[in-house]
Each structure stands twice: as C-alpha cells, then as structure tokens.
Amino acid sequence: xxxxxxxxxxxxxxxxxxxxxxxxxxxxxxxxxxxxxxxxxxxxxxxxxxxxxxxxxxxxxxxxxxxxxxxxxxxxxxxxxxxxxxxxxxxxxxxxxxxxxxxxxxxxxxxxxxxxxxxxxxxxxxxxxxxxxxxxxxxxxxxxxxxxxxxxxxxxxxxxxxxxxxxxxxxxxxxxxxxxxxxxxxxxxxxxxxxxxxxxxxxxxxxxxxxxxxxxxxxxxxxxxxxxxxxxxxxxxxxxxxxxxxxxxxxxxxxxxxxxxxxxxxxxxxxxxxxxxxxxxxxxxxxxxxxxxxxxxxxxxxxxxxxxxxxxxxxxxxxxxxxxxxxxxxxxxxxxxxxxxxxxxxxxxxxxxxxxxxxxxxxxxxxxxxxxxxxxxxxxxxxxxxxxxxxxxxxxxxxxxxxxxxxxxxxxxxxxxxxxxxxxxxxxxxxxxxxxxxxxxxxxx
Amino acid sequence: xxxxxxxxxxxxxxxxxxxxxxxxxxxxxxxxxxxxxxxxxxxxxxxxxxxxxxxxxxxxxxxxxxxxxxxxxxxxxxxxxxxxxxxxxxxxxxxxxxxxxxxxxxxxxxxxxxxxxxxxxxxxxxxxxxxxxxxxxxxxxxxxxxxxxxxxxxxxx
Amino acid sequence: xxxxxxxxxxxxxxxxxxxxxxxxxxxxxxxxxxxxxxxxxxxxxxxxxxxxxxxxxxxxxxxxxxxxxxxxxxxxxxxxxxxxxxxxxxxxxxxxxxxxxxxxxxxxxxxxxxxxxxxxxxxxxxxxxxxxxxxx
Numbered sequence: 001x002x003x004x005x006x007x008x009x010x011x012x013x014x015x016x017x018x019x020x021x022x023x024x025x026x027x028x029x030x031x032x033x034x035x036x037x038x039x040x041x042x043x044x045x046x047x048x049x050x051x052x053x054x055x056x057x058x059x060x061x062x063x064x065x066x067x068x069x070x071x072x073x074x075x076x077x078x079x080x081x082x083x084x085x086x087x088x089x090x091x092x093x094x095x096x097x098x099x100x101x102x103x104x105x106x107x108x109x110x111x112x113x114x115x116x117x118x119x120x121x122x123x124x125x126x127x128x129x130x131x132x133x134x135x136x137x138x139x140x141x142x143x144x145x146x147x148x149x150x151x152x153x154x155x156x157x158x159x160x161x162x163x164x165x166x167x168x169x170x171x172x173x174x175x176x177x178x179x180x181x182x183x184x185x186x187x188x189x190x191x192x193x194x195x196x197x198x199x200x201x202x203x204x205x206x207x208x209x210x211x212x213x214x215x216x217x218x219x220x221x222x223x224x225x226x227x228x229x230x231x232x233x234x235x236x237x238x239x240x241x242x243x244x245x246x247x248x249x250x251x252x253x254x255x256x257x258x259x260x261x262x263x264x265x266x267x268x269x270x271x272x273x274x275x276x277x278x279x280x281x282x283x284x285x286x287x288x289x290x291x292x293x294x295x296x297x298x299x300x301x302x303x304x305x306x307x308x309x310x311x312x313x314x315x316x317x318x319x320x321x322x323x324x325x326x327x328x329x330x331x332x333x334x335x336x337x338x339x340x341x342x343x344x345x346x347x348x349x350x351x352x353x354x355x356x357x358x359x360x361x362x363x364x365x366x367x368x369x370x371x372x373x374x375x376x377x378x379x380x381x382x383x384x385x386x387x388x389x390x391x392x393x394x395x396x397x398x399x400x401x402x403x404x405x406x407x408x409x410x411x412x413x414x415x416x417x418x419x420x421x422x423x424x425x426x427x428x429x430x431x432x433x434x435x436x437x438x439x440x441x442x443x444x445x
Numbered sequence: 446x447x448x449x450x451x452x453x454x455x456x457x458x459x460x461x462x463x464x465x466x467x468x469x470x471x472x473x474x475x476x477x478x479x480x481x482x483x484x485x486x487x488x489x490x491x492x493x494x495x496x497x498x499x500x501x502x503x504x505x506x507x508x509x510x511x512x513x514x515x516x517x518x519x520x521x522x523x524x525x526x527x528x529x530x531x532x533x534x535x536x537x538x539x540x541x542x543x544x545x546x547x548x549x550x551x552x553x554x555x556x557x558x559x560x561x562x563x564x565x566x567x568x569x570x571x572x573x574x575x576x577x578x579x580x581x582x583x584x585x586x587x588x589x590x591x592x593x594x595x596x597x598x599x600x601x602x
Numbered sequence: 603x604x605x606x607x608x609x610x611x612x613x614x615x616x617x618x619x620x621x622x623x624x625x626x627x628x629x630x631x632x633x634x635x636x637x638x639x640x641x642x643x644x645x646x647x648x649x650x651x652x653x654x655x656x657x658x659x660x661x662x663x664x665x666x667x668x669x670x671x672x673x674x675x676x677x678x679x680x681x682x683x684x685x686x687x688x689x690x691x692x693x694x695x696x697x698x699x700x701x702x703x704x705x706x707x708x709x710x711x712x713x714x715x716x717x718x719x720x721x722x723x724x725x726x727x728x729x730x731x732x733x734x735x736x737x738x
Contacts, residue, residue: 021725022634022635022723022725022727024640024644024728024729025644026647026648026729027734030648030649030650030653031653033655106652128701130709131701163654163656163698164656165694
C-alpha cells in the first residue's frame with residue numbers, strides 16, 4: 001500500500017517535470033575512427049647517450065609505435081604530425097586545447113623522457129581535447145633497452161582509457177616461420193612482438209615443427225616436433241631454450257595446448273590410427289584419457305575457467321565441434337550448420353568460440369557462442385585456419401595460404417588478423433612466410 | 446516424316462556429345478570418385494609392386510585397386526623377410542593442419558592393418574603421418590589433391 | 603530508510619525508462635520542438651558524435667545527457683543523468699559512452715536551436731543510444 005502511494009507521488013512529480021523537458025534520442029553517429037594526435041615525446045636535453053640507441057629520436061620512435069598500434073585497431077585515426085600545432089614539451093605541460101581542436105583531434109597524447117644513470121624514465125598524458133582536461137597521466141622507469149615495451153604499455157593504457165577494454169599491445173606472437181619449396185618446407189619456431197618487430201627464431205629448421213602455443217605465463221611453449229622423425233608434443237622453455245618430450249607415448253602426439261592454469265597439457269594421441277584426447281599433468285606426469293571413440297578427436301581447447309573442453313571430431317561423419325566437461329563426460333555436439341567445422345578455440349572472456357569452417361571449397365574464420373548459437377563468419381578465403389585470440393578477446397590472428405600453380409608457384413603463407421566484428425582485416429608483417437600463430441597474454445599483467 | 450528427321454538430328458547430337466565426353470574422360474580423368482587412379486606419381490618397391498595407394502577426401506578406406514596394390518606389397522614383403530617398411534600417411538591441403546595429421550595417421554594404419562591381415566608382422570611396419578606437410582604435387586588443383594591423399598610404403602634402410 | 607531511498611530510486615528509474623521508450627513515439631506536441639527543428643538538431647549531433655567503436659554490441663548501453671543552453675545554443679551546463687554510474691566498477695563501457703556523448707555536444711556547440719521559444723528548449727535531454735550503430 002505504501003509502495004503504491006510512493007510510486008503515485010513520484011509519478012506525478014516526474015510526469016509534470018518531464019512535460020517541460022525536451023528529450024531527443026540520438027541513435028546515429030559517425031563511425032569514423034577517433035581522431036587522435038600523438039605528439040612525439042620530448043627528450044630531455046640532459047639525457048645520457050646509450051650504445052645502439054638513438055636517444056635524440058627516441059621520443060619520436062616511441063610515439064610512432066603508439067601511432068602504429070592505434071592505427072592497427074581500426075578504432076583510432078592518428079593524425080599527421082605535420083599538422084601539429086605545439087612543441088612536444090610545451091604541449092605536455094598544458095596543451096592549448098583550442099589549437100589542437102582546430103586540426104580536428106579529439107584526443108591528444110603527450111609525453112617526455114629522460115635517461116639518467118642508465119634508467120629510462122618516461123611519462124605520458126592523455127588529454128580529452130573537447131573537455132579540455134587530462135584523462136590519465138602515468139610514468140614508468142625501466143632499462144633503456146625496454147623502450148619498445150614502454151611504447152606498447154603506454155598504448156595499452158590509452159586504449160583501455162578510451163575503449164573501456166584491456167589493451168593487447170604489450171604481447172607477443174609465437175608462430176611457425178616457413179621457407180623453401182612447398183613440398184619441402186623448412187619450418188622454424190619464431191617469436192615476435194605483436195607488431196611484427198623483434199623476431200627471434202627458437203629452432204634451427206632441422207626438423208619439422210608445428211602448432212606452437214604459449215602457456216598462460218608466456219614462459220613456456222608446447223608444440224609438435226618431428227625430431228628424429230618421431231612426431232611428438234614437446235615443451236620448450238623460451239628463456240633457457242631447454243626442450244623436452246611431453247610424456248612417453250608409443251605413437252604420435254599432436255595438437256597440444258595448455259590448460260588455463262598452465263599445469264596440464266591437453267593433446268591428441270594417435271593409437272593404432274585412432275586419435276583421442278589426453279591430458280598430462282606436467283608436475284605429476286599423470287596421463288589421463290579424456291575421450292575414447294573410434295573417430296578422430298583432436299584440436300582440444302579448454303574454456304578459460306578450465307571446466308569445459310571444446311574439440312573437433314568426425315564421429316558424426318565429417319568434422320564437427322563438440323563441447324564436454326573437462327573430465328570427458330557430457331559430450332555435446334554444438335555445430336549443425338552446413339559445412340565442416342574445426343579448430344575450436346575458446347575466447348579469453350569465455351563467451352565465444354572461434355573456429356575454422358569449410359564449405360563448398362572455401363575456408364572461413366568465424367565465432368559463435370559456446371553453445372553453438374549465434375554463428376558469425378568473419379572472413380572467407382581459399383585457405384585459412386587456426387584462429388588464436390588476442391588476450392582481450394577482441395581480435396583473432398590466423399594464417400592464410402594462397403592457391404598455388406604448377407610446382408607450387410605463387411604459394412605463400414601469411415598471418416592475418418581480424419576484429420570479431422568482422423571489420424579491420426589486416427596482414428601482419430613477418431620476416432618470412434608464417435603459419436600457426438599463437439597470441440600471448442599481456443606481458444605486463 | 447519431318448518429326449523423324451528432327452528426332453534423328455537430336456539423337457545425332459546426343460551421340461556426338463556422349464562420344465566427346467567419353468573421349469575427354471578417357472584422356473583427362475585420372476580419378477574415380479575423387480580417388481586418384483593414375484600412375485604419374487607412383488614409384489615401385491619392385492617390378493610391378495606400386496609403393497602407394499590413394500584415398501577419397503576425408504576418407505581412409507581402401508579401394509579395390511588399393512587392396513590389389515597392397516596384396517602385391519605383402520607378397521613382396523613375404524619374399525624379403527629382412528626388409529622393414531615405414532608407411533607414410535598424407536592428406537591434401539584442404540583440411541585443417543591438426544585434423545590432417547590425424548587423417549594421415551589413420552590412412553597409414555589402414556594400410557598397415559591390411560598388410561598384417563596378409564601375414565606381415567606388425568613389428569616390421571612403422572607408421573608416420575605427415576598430414577598436409579609433404580605434398581607430392583604442390584599445385585592447388587583437384588588432381589594434385591587426389592595425388593596427395595596417399596599412403597606410401599617406404600623401405601627402411 | 604536507506605532501503606526505501608533505493609526503492610524510490612529504482613521506481614523512478616523504471617518510470618523513466620518507460621518514458622524513454624515512449625519518447626520516440628511521442629512527437630513534437632510534448633517536446634516543444636517541431637519535427638523539423640528536432641531533426642535539425644539530431645542531424646547536427648549525428649555529425650559530431652564519434653561512436654566508440656570498441657563498445658560491446660550486445661550490451662544495451664544508453665546515456666542520458668541533460669543540457670542547459672544559452673539562447674545562441676552554446677552549452678551553459680551539461681550533466682550525465684546517472685553520473686555516479688560512470689565511476690562504478692564494471693561500468694567502464696558506460697563511462698566511455700558518456701564521455702563520447704559529452705565530446706559530441708561540445709564539438710557541436712553552438713547547437714542548432716530554434717530562434718524562438720527559448721524557455722521551452724533551455725533545458726534539453728539527449729539520449730545517446732549506440733546499439734543500432736554497433737550492431738551494424
């Protein structure tokens with residue numbers, strides 16, 4: 001009774017008030033990327049010289065990495081520096097907002113750096129130019145050789161402040177570097193920064209290596225190696241270079257991935273021609289069989305909470321995607337669309353599964369909810385597969401192979417990325433041909 | 446009369462088309478139900494003993510031609526008791542890498558199992574899958590793909 | 603007492619939400635702007651509003667922005683109706699959207715307002731709803 005009375009009074013007040021207030025619904029806007037100005041970071045005159053480092057231009061180098069990162073998102077439009085209206089050091093103290101607004105910038109990044117006693121100190125500010133106020137200000141101190149990572153970390157902070165999501169710039173991608181003719185490809189494990197810089201090769205190419213994947217702390221990699229012509233799952237410590245075979249299986253093991261806690265490796269083991277899914281605990285070395293079916297069960301991937309496993313199986317005839325509890329119970333098929341489905345990978349957010357779909361001679365990368373509903377195909381091509389998620393669950397990296405002519409002429413394999421919206425498809429620059437990418441988590445988290 | 450003449454023309458055209466298509470299949474098609482039936486890529490373990498068999502897309506079942514090849518391989522292996530072999534299973538490039546590894550393994554084992562039913566000891570046969578990693582024909586055509594869907598019996602030195 | 607205040611707030615909100623769904627049906631009789639006046643204003647803001655493209659398309663986000671205007675259409679005061687929500691944990695996307703709405707009206711000002719009837723449109727509320735845009 002009381003409730004009704006209150007609501008009645010409120011309704012009266014509100015109604016009379018709203019009668020006077022004009023309300024306009026704004027449901028459309030402009031979808032152009034946000035114009036942003038990244039001023040070169042001011043370099044302190046008193047900075048020390050560092051061997052192999054162009055200290056004078058370090059501020060410009062850092063800002064151009066930030067710009068490149070922003071551009072690659074498709075969400076921001078970094079403006080040309082020629083149009084900039086203020087010197088970096090002065091802008092960093094306090095921008096003349098109205099001048100920056102004239103070049104149509106809505107946000108501005110300023111900063112400065114100095115090197116003293118072999119320490120690089122970088123500070124930056126993000127300004128909202130229309131509101132004429134600072135949005136964030138942060139500073140970092142690190143060794144000078146880490147300057148690229150500083151640029152990526154700044155990019156992440158700004159991205160987070162402007163989009164509400166975690167960034168993905170301070171990350172690396174491990175992949176298979178390819179060279180040589182198509183029928184005798186030389187394959188090496190390679191690792192690089194997310195933007196394609198600082199490539200390092202982790203194996204020499206003496207044996208075939210495939211499908212590397214990071215562990216959650218990005219220190220270890222699990223992959224398939226044909227060392228001594230015995231295809232087995234291996235574990236590699238990136239820092240020490242130490243390698244070991246995972247388990248003691250009397251046949252091929254393949255398609256490895258880490259569990260979300262990093263304690264287990266899940267993979268396929270082929271026994272007498274039949275591939276099933278197994279896990280091995282890296283500490284106790286205990287092996288568990290998860291599926292037991294006469295079909296091919298492979299490409300397993302855990303949900304981020306570790307409670308479920310998605311995989312592909314041809315138990316219904318052609319390859320389809322299935323989800324089961326992590327102990328192997330409750331197997332459910334989740335794809336029923338026209339076509340063949342493979343390589344399910346759970347998003348870090350847990351809501352979506354990315355996959356490869358094959359239909360009528362075309363290959364698609366797509367996403368769907370983890371119950372199989374809401375399928376969206378993001379890109380179609382002659383051949384592409386093996387999606388891997390950016391740590392914020394917004395971007396997928398995968399590889400694409402071209403159609404080749406006689407003797408493999410014109411064949412190439414490259415890494416590509418695409419937003420889960422289906423927009424912003426980009427080729428990722430690599431030193432060599434590349435395949436089987438795996439995206440790390442944020443290094444600085 | 447007129448009707449008959451027309452019918453004759455139609456029939457003639459049908460026959461001509463049939464003859465043409467028969468001609469072209471005889472020349473061009475080296476596959477049957479997308480299993481390769483030609484010999485362009487085939488090598489021999491011994492005179493008359495083909496080293497490989499071919500498969501349909503996504504399949505690992507043996508055709509009657511494949512079984513005939515494998516019976517000859519079994520006979521050859523029975524005669525050469527000290528010889529061990531590796532069976533390499535391969536897939537075409539039109540599948541995901543991981544599935545193809547499993548498929549190659551299944552194809553190689555289909556061959557191994559068949560050889561064993563003809564009395565060859567499993568100890569003499571090892572299998573390895575290369576998935577789509579080692580095509581014999583690098584072109585991206587249905588013919589090349591059919592040549593790449595194969596199991597090859599290789600002598601161990 | 604605290605509970606009651608919450609209750610009242612919830613009620614008020616639910617009523618306001620109902621009103622909002624009606625407002626698109628409602629026309630200029632209630633708002634005090636003619637349709638063409640409203641269209642002109644809307645079109646102007648469409649051009650100034652950079653929709654934050656990174657927002658999740660499947661979350662129903664809506665930001666209500668109250669403005670007090672001068673006669674020439676420049677902004678005297680701007681206020682996000684539910685501005686507390688901007689700094690609540692887990693409301694990052696709301697904050698991003700609210701900031702984009704504020705940027706839009708500042709970029710646009712002076713707003714295209716009618717030459718007469720100042721008292722009617724002196725206070726105005728803009729409801730920014732990116733859902734359709736983000737669904738593409």
